[in-house]
Amino acid sequence: MVDLGPLIYEPSKSIDVQESTIKSLESNEEIRSKISELGWCYNSISKAIPQTSENFWSGHFFPYMESTEELQISINLAMFGFYKQAFSSLRCSLEVGMLSVYYNINDEGHDVVQDWLKSRDTWEANTPRAKKIWQILSTNKNIKEFDAKFGLQDDFESLSYLHNYVHTKGYKFSNHLGKIKSNWQTFESDIFIKCSETYEKVVKLLIKLHILKYPITMIEYEWGRKTGIDNPYPVLDICEVSRVKNLLSRDELIEIEKISENDSFTQDLFEHIKSLPDMTEEEIEDQMFEMDKSIIEMGQGFLEWEESQLKILAHFNNQDDKKSLMRIERVRVWAEANNMMLSKFERLKST
Template structure:
């Protein structure tokens, strides 16, 4: 299922840049992966065919075979009687028109008038993709909820186990995610799936088993939550997360040991350091220690800054960095910062990097608000923050003791809704 999720993300990113045909092709792959996930769950993971398929020793089953196998599931049969799955598949047959396996008329060398996206506006093409996106997600959700119907029911697992993660069969569709289910399925379909769940023998047994367990005392729940957060913190140093955000000219990525010299060089430039927290010169030893420390942490830890290198794709040079910190006292908000080597300033690189950083943060962490601050005399940074759509929310007079002087601070911010409306013309994924 994770492969389908990543394919959905890829489709969104591709379409966002106007590659509508490729975005639809990627949607087709996401749909197939999502349906296969349910198919193999019904077949059973102990099935020898499934094991061979995982090892690429078995061909992927044909669509008709998959549909026939899905309809052997009783819950899917019941749902199919009221909402025929054929209708869902027929709606999504449009996705097959954008691959060459459907014949010459649907290929690049076929009827150009049929396939020419230049005949339609970007808005129309995006609406076509967005409609298909919603229908794909809806079908995959329906199939998985029918196979695992307990996921459609709202149940307080925390009072029984202290954490969703400690539930022996808990997935990711509980609690607040119920609202997302309504958004994608509609209340009527969700109500029917929940009705099926309440009549599903296995689900009823699971609920009875859950109800037979006593509720945990609040003190024990708090202890479990604390230990879980502590474990997450320990895991940070074990398996650092890899980030690679492509922009037209840049690559935003994790720092590497090979960045040491470039990093030390631009941090040692007095003009670059003028409005930054460090002093010059900035030695290679300091750069090495800083980069090594980054390799022991993960992004998104509350209250901790995480730095990303900015690489120029055309040359492979590391030309600057940007950073973010999700606020310790509010996980819905974050602060960002940025630095660029002097020779690469005034070329639009910083604007490009911060635009993509904002998009990454709003999309990945579902933040409500992102803020940034700079010295009131740092006109370049002020103009950059305004270019990416952040508004000035305050000018604080002599508010910060900085490098032996009281200086003015300018604070900027942008809300999630504002970002998607003003700088991101397409609906959220």
């Protein structure tokens, strides 16, 4: 054993909490599926942020990625009984997720994000306060109109209690959570449920902000017909749009559809994409094959890549499952012939 001092919050106790949490989730399909669905939907929103030759690797995508990681960390912390820290991560995810839209509000994120991204010791590099963020977000006509009807800022204010966990506002917001309980991490069903409910509110708010900035994301169209998988446009697949729509109310969907129809940039881009010639199935398959090879060569390795592909297939009701499985088999043949079954790290280790 490694002596780490007089620990009360021992790692072994976290394992006990994790086991209790898993048992609870196994008997509560609603919470389990909701957390999963929200995670997949926010993952899809990554496609809403344009990646161009001008902004690729610029850092404009970093706030979204950091937000995603904080969401995942919050669930991990809650699973192990660190609820106060889970709420703090949700607060961080909310703020940095809003920065994803804030810095890209005028499609200049690749420039304006630089001081903050590089943590420079300047006033401009400080993370802006909520008031400043909303001032900038409200300069977007779509966000401003939607906020006036559905109270986006009110939704944000309703999450202000997260600040109390960050700064420990007394016993209620401490590691004791206002409870008379053991002085170590324990499974607390009601607190885990509150974490999951907060997780839902954070994800829904961030998704709404992103799709209002990029309303073309909610248009259901077979984009792959025109671009294959090498799609530079801020659009989602039909199945992804459907999943995101399930998170929104009927009135919200009607308003977003209206915004999309009246947004000139959205309509111009949509018409441009529709005017492109259709790609052949062979062209698309070759595109996908080359991309898969690249991912495997760069580091992932076939076995890890295959596992992730099968996981994605299991979560999306894809009508082309058979075609996807055939593609996986094609990549397997190539990987075996070129010694690409293991990750790049494992391959280098064996040489």
